[in-house]
Amino acid sequence: MSRSTNGGRSPFERLRSRFEETDLVCPKCRYDDADGRWLAETTGDRIQYRHLCPSCGYVRRRTFRLGGE
Numbered sequence: 001m002s003r004s005t006n007g008g009r010s011p012f013e014r015l016r017s018r019f020e021e022t023d024l025v026c027p028k029c030r031y032d033d034a035d036g037r038w039l040a041e042t043t044g045d046r047i048q049y050r051h052l053c054p055s056c057g058y059v060r061r062r063t064f065r066l067g068g069e
């Protein structure tokens with residue numbers, strides 16, 4: 001396991017910016033949480049993202065593994 005330093009952008013940051021641009025609309029109530037963001041928790045080689053819809057309270061979760069690219 002070695003840390004990649006190409007360009008100074010981690011997989012963590014790439015995933016996060018992708019979410020913030022494209023996936024803040026609640027699939028349940030269609031609320032567009034334009035000011036919201038996915039919260040990230042890192043555990044070992046995984047990142048878990050959580051988004052709480054401020055309108056209906058629906059929680060989405062996504063888990064990604066690092067180093068699998």
Ligand SMILES: [Zn+2]
Nearest residue numbers: 026029053056
């Ligand atoms: Zn919602």
